[in-house]
Amino acid sequence: MDTDVITSIELSKALLLQAQSADDTLLSAKLHNLLGKANKKNNNINESLHHFSQSSAYYSKLNDPRNQIKASINYIKILSDEKRYDELANRIETLLPTTLVYGDEFFIAQVLLTKGDSFYEQKKYNDAITQYSSALKYLVNKDEKIQKQLGETYKKLAQSYKRLENREQTAHFYTKALEIYTNLDDLKLMARTLNTLAEAQRYLDNLVLALDYSTRALEIQKDIDDPVGLAKALLGAGIIYRHINLYEKSLKHINEAYLYYKKVNNVLGIAKTSNQMGLLYTRLKQFDQAEIFYQITIDLPKGVVEEKTLASALREMAVINYESGDLESAMKFAQKAYVTYKTKNLTSYISITARIIANIYRAQGNKNKAIEYYKESLSFARETGSKLYEIKSLTALAAILIGIDTNEAISLLKRSLALSTEIDDKLHMLYAYREIRIAEKQRGRINESLRYAEEEIALTGIIQYERDESKLALEKAHLHSHKMEIELETLREKEKLHQLELEKKNNEIEISGQARVISELELAKNKYASIALAFLLAACLAIVLLVYRSFIASKKRNEELDYLAARDPLTNCYNRRILFEIMNRDFLDLPQIEEYCILMVDIDHFKSVNDTYGHSIGDTVLCGVASLLQANIRTSDSVARFGGEEFCIILPNTTQEQAIRIAEAIRIKVEKAIFDDIPVTCSFGVTSIKFKARTPSELIEQADLALYEAKSLGRNQVVLWDCAFEEFKLFRSE
Structure with a gap:
């Protein structure tokens, strides 16, 4: 406890007794108000409430409505903080008419805002919005205090709409708050609001605008002392960079935020940034790195990390283990996440996790349990009101019911198609068309099957066009990012030039002052010039x-x-950065390239090697395979370690037939080789520039899809990319 506060309380109590003995109503009112504040500071809540109530009553006797209302506002704010909502509602019903009669607009706004805050804390967001909106009309004065409260009210409205997932209104009110803080020249609030506005625009898929706001927030944060705000801005920028596929920048920004939170031991910040790092490495398909960061969140002290954040890490670990084939571990992680979400009644996350558990049961061959959890996922999806979640649950349940209850499966798929059409989700529409076509054909309804086939073909063309448009938007975002970096660098250079000009003028003054001294020393200098020279x-x-x-x-x-x-330090192959430098350089002359292929190579069951023999033997196997790859390519070819047990081989001036022969030859040599008494095999994905890839990333993605198909077909195979792989890549994780 604060000894100064305790002393103040004791002294005020003694004075209060004297004031009451002397029947000094005004002094008693003031001392009760002072004791209310002191006890609140000392966390004596009931004492604080008592004194504010007494202060209000004394001011009422004195016919001093202003101070009566001020004491009452302090009283209701404590009730709000303590979540005593029924008492708060009753008190406001009594206080608001008095405040309206008195007519002080700031006081009226304070009462309405406190009422809105209580609704917000109770998750009654529409009611909160009503109160906040009512408060706005009383915050019209241009006084700085009023304007600051106006900005805070706009933020409260934005946050309420955010909880309701009304993205447009969220962005609108954050923009209004930013205008207020800009007029007040409050840099800290400007920076923080820019960051939240960037997040709102990201949710609206306005990535260029989001990046602009985020960059402005970071620039302001660098000039002020707000390390927590800077960490939040870095995390927000990192997420935006991930959405526009600028992974290196995303990693840099999120890692900076992570290091700050780690330095100050901010457990909540560590958990959030660790999860974001995990998502980033998952996107890069570096699952071993992703697992490390998710495990950091899982290992943090229980009861400190937000349960939702912890459950997200568990859920993502389940997906990684499911993808790698470790179904037992996947189920353990998924069940832990599922229990956490159920405890917190987070229905949307329950739906997602139930679907993951169903996928695991399906992979284990337990169709009955899979159907049970798919149905539960569908039930919770409907409870959330999310059409997208309902679509995903419907399609997953329908897929397993085909052949068991095909009529029910088709009914579910048609419901999925209707919802997908309603929200204009073309990829899920395409999936529904495809599955209905197949199911109708199985039932012998050829005309129906043909009708859905026509819809499928038409929609495929539309999706391809929209993909091209999306890629163009991403390129614009990349260009905007580069442009902003250049502009910022130009500003920094101008600032440097300005500083140099000042230094130059100072030097000129100093030189002119020294000129006289130099002329006096000139004769003496000449005497010793020869020796000095x-x-x-x-x-x-x-x-x-x-x-x-x-x-x-x-x-x-x-x-x-x-x-x-x-070079990669373990295998001595080129690293990922050099791989992209080589391919980016090659793609500069894309129209002139006639033949150009790449291979994506993955060591089969490598996780089992690590688990069985240890990471040291695993490293030996990695190095052995890498040496074999390097020994069996031409001097014009290049081998790079793409990540984990995955390699990429660039084959310039090579037809797809030649590339397949090269891959097959290497596959056979790997199959026959023994690495430290351990036999392994590799799967190969092959693609060619002839398949219309326009960037290195697209070419690698084609090869990676072919590699995925090779693994799906049983591993130790060479598979050439086919356009059919592209259309349904979204459903690989379903």
């Missing part, structure tokens, strides 16, 4: 020799560093 020449020669030797040594060291920077 000789020593100077000798010194210059020595310096030149020293610089030359240093240059030679530095050049040699730089060459060594360049080599190391380009």
